[in-house]
Amino acid sequence: MASPKIVRMTAPRLRDVAQLAGVHPATASRALNPQTRQQVNADTARRVLRAAESIGYQPNPIARSLKTARTGTVGLVIPDLTNPLFPPIVRGIEDVLTPAGYNAWIVNTDNDPQREEAQVEALRSRQVEGLIVATARRTHPLLARLHRQGVKMVLVNRRVDGLELPSVTADDDAGIGLAVAHLVGLGHTRIAHLAGPQHTSTGVSRARAFRHALIDHGLPDDPALTVECGYWSESEGARGLRRLLDGGRAFTAVVAGNDLIALGCYDVFAERGMTCPDDVSVVGFNEMPYLDKMRPPLTTVAIPHYEIGAEAGRLLLDTIDEPDRYPRSVLLAPSLVVRASTTPAPCDAASR
Amino acid sequence: MASPKIVRMTAPRLRDVAQLAGVHPATASRALNPQTRQQVNADTARRVLRAAESIGYQPNPIARSLKTARTGTVGLVIPDLTNPLFPPIVRGIEDVLTPAGYNAWIVNTDNDPQREEAQVEALRSRQVEGLIVATARRTHPLLARLHRQGVKMVLVNRRVDGLELPSVTADDDAGIGLAVAHLVGLGHTRIAHLAGPQHTSTGVSRARAFRHALIDHGLPDDPALTVECGYWSESEGARGLRRLLDGGRAFTAVVAGNDLIALGCYDVFAERGMTCPDDVSVVGFNEMPYLDKMRPPLTTVAIPHYEIGAEAGRLLLDTIDEPDRYPRSVLLAPSLVVRASTTPAPCDAASR
DNA sequence: AGGCAGGCCGCAATCGTTTGCGATCCGAGG
DNA sequence: CCTCGGATCGCAAACGATTGCGGCCTGCCT
Structure with missing residues (x-):
């Protein structure tokens, strides 16, 4: 007498819901979809919803995708x-x-x-x-x-x-502007730029912003003081700084295309027995995590x-x-976070 | 006379391939599938492959999933x-x-x-x-x-x-073993443990390994020298170290449950005017990136x-x-990477 | 009373593949 | 010549949902 309760081991389908609610699958579908729910009687909809709930129906996204593209x-x-x-x-x-x-x-x-x-x-x-x-x-x-x-x-x-x-x-312009303003505020006048790859839009826009910022502060734009890094990476940053140092041009600060490039500088400092920020100040870009625990903590422009x-x-x-x-x-507007990798420029401008 | 070339703007379907090759979609399906390819004549298979290639056919994974589950x-x-x-x-x-x-x-x-x-x-x-x-x-x-x-x-x-x-x-046992051996090798005898959450298996296994390692080296296992952190995070690491310092028990080194907990210690050192590794040595666990650029570079056990x-x-x-x-x-076997956060124990054992 | 407009719901096609089954054809063996 | 088996391949039914279309029924208006 007891209705035989066949258990399906697979997930419940729309058909099961419909059957339980005593309606056609099409109706069940419409009832379940808020978009089309008003096409079905409120009572029926409720019944379908309850049925779906009771057997834990979850629509199969594969089937749905196939139909709806x-x-x-x-x-x-x-x-x-x-x-x-x-x-x-x-x-x-x-x-x-x-x-x-x-x-x-x-x-x-x-x-x-x-x-x-x-x-x-x-x-x-x-x-x-x-x-x-x-x-x-x-x-x-x-x-x-x-x-x-x-x-x-x-x-x-x-x-x-x-x-x-x-x-x-x-906003690369604004960010680089902040970095440069910070450095000139500290008295730096010979500032270098380790630019990112110039085949990326950020690479060129930051480099351009750097030149503009120099000009805005009445500083000379010395092309020898910006070198391009092939990638946005530590190793390329290190390579760039080495080129800069070996170039013979004096500078007391560098604004790096991003934080990784800046961190690459740290490696070169260690290599050559230089100290940051005493010998040269560095500011990065991006505010990647854990910069506050670096040696020295990197000042950088933070982007959200x-x-x-x-x-x-x-x-x-x-x-x-x-x-x-x-x-x-x-x-999106960036902001500057000042840490210990930047310090006032030494009076002796010939530091290098 | 020219056969009208209807262009479908949507992606080509199996049906299109089949039509082009002059076979039924079922045959095309079998020809395309390496598993079933031997069920179809080699020539036909080649024809289907060529047809598929020529119109850039890519099977629709949605439809396939629906059928094959x-x-x-x-x-x-x-x-x-x-x-x-x-x-x-x-x-x-x-x-x-x-x-x-x-x-x-x-x-x-x-x-x-x-x-x-x-x-x-x-x-x-x-x-x-x-x-x-x-x-x-x-x-x-x-x-x-x-x-x-x-x-x-x-x-x-x-x-x-x-x-x-x-x-x-x-292998937590081995890793913690390496860390402790390194520290006792440096002369440390009072070593603390900032344990990870004890509701995680790694938290308990590392804590247990720590106790075992102490015993193996003939050191006393002082329960007051291990405190549990609620999460695997910097802030919890800091909290843990504060508890440890305020506990009044002397120690010269701490092995942290992981790197983040270890980094949390750095914050407390700054807070309290202590210096690492002079006041206390720290070793982390995991070898997360950029540890070599931290202040000080963190000694840690590296896992692959x-x-x-x-x-x-x-x-x-x-x-x-x-x-x-x-x-x-x-x-998987870990390895120890020694950096500057660990140093020989001070002769004065009462440092704290 | 007849007609008409909605409301509600079922029918069936469809999305693009896969696959069990059966049909056809061929050559070989008896 | 008949039969049988294997190799190929086509037919059609799935998979689980969505949706255009049309049918039925109800209620209201004239």
Whole structure:
């Protein structure tokens, strides 16, 4: 007499909910979806909801995606998760994506165009709805092609020449301005710049900002005092500083393209028996973690990583929702955090 | 006369390949899949391959997943990507998962069980085939439940009591042994331990290893010289060291449960005008990045993060492929890297 | 009373693959 | 010549959801 209770070991399906509520799967679907719920009788809807609840129904996103051609996933293309710059950005991104029902696939390119191409291909084959790209070079054929193909993207920390893409970046001009102002305030007049790679938009914009800042303070812009680093890395920073020191031009301070480049300087100081900030002051860029515990604690310009990520997430959601909205870019204000790697310039200007 | 060339703007489907090759989609499917290719004539297979190639066919993973109930995705549950311990592990994991055709969803729990539950639920609803979990506490109802439900998992850096789960961890005993041996080698006899949370398996195993190491070296095991930190964090490390200092017991060295706890000590030294290593030596655990640039550079026991991740990936693939294989765990050997935070003990043993 | 407008809900197609099953064809063996 | 087995391949039913379309019923208006 007891109705035989067949137990399904697999997850409950819409069909099960419908059956339990005594309606057609189509009706159950409409009842479950807030968008279409008003197409079904309130009572019925309630019944369906209760039924779904009671058996712990979770819609199968695979099936849903197949039908709707929407996956609720985006791709996140970064050079290297191991670079401490990125984790906070990633968290910012995820914290705005998650509430919107989206998730992010993270891929690392190691700055290898080959690898980048493959990874992006993998993302596309997984049907991501958009891309957040942190690996942009100023000229970037892959991104140009993707853009032509209508792939939705937003750039973070980078721009690409001649492409109207939404992007979120720190205000490099303002940041470098803060750094330089701080140094001249301390009496430095011969300031060097360890520039980031000039094939990245931030590399050139910070270098340009550096020149402008010098001029604004009435200082000469000596081209011999800025050298380019091939990567945003410690080893390249070290190489750059060595070139600078061996160049024979005197200087009492350096503003580094980013924190890693600045940290590379520390290695050279150790190598050559110099001390920072007594021999030369250093200011970094980015405010990566644990700088306060370095030797010496690095003064740097802080940018709001988490917010950058969050803004990027929002921008991407926007461009997914309204594809033909005019690309809007956001610029975030940096701030200077002064620590012990900068000190007043020695009176003897010939220090080197 | 020219055959009208209808262009599909959407991605090519299996059906298109089949049509181009003049076969049924089923045949095309079999030809494309190496597993089933021998079921179709070699010539036909070649034709299908060529056709697929020519129109750039990429199988739709959504549809495939729906049919095969396999998604090629796994979940990666970590407390906080921002903790520098995890990025290298993540890279290790991805580098073995990717070649196997798998991808990982990363979720952060912030050590919040609530959030953890929600995140894991989200992962499961996305139909992940397995979980790599780095947030395990020794007693962990959620994991126990998942295990009962047959969810495939591997633990990283943790074990959970009474659950036979594959795991990959560093050899805590050996690591702590190295640290203590190093310190007694420097003449330290009163050594303190800032233990990690005792609700984590590593927290207790390192604490136990510490006691054993003391005994092995013929030193007294003074319970007052080990205090527990509530989290694996700087602030908890600082709190711990303050308790230790205020406890009145003399000591000349501390082995910290991990690097962050050790760095927390640095803050207290600054607070109290003490200097490391002159007043007290510190050794950390994990070898997080940039320790060499700290003040002072931190002596620590290095564990192979990347390898831990890679092993975890391999273990998970194994348990997915052969679900009822006996759970196997791997233990990775640590090594000591000596820097400037440790120095010979002062002759005056009453330093404090 | 008849007609019409909604409200509500079911039917069935569809998304793009995979796969069990059966049909066809061929050559070989009896 | 008949049969049988193997090699190929097509048919169609899945997988689990969404959704356009149309049918039914109710209630209201004229």
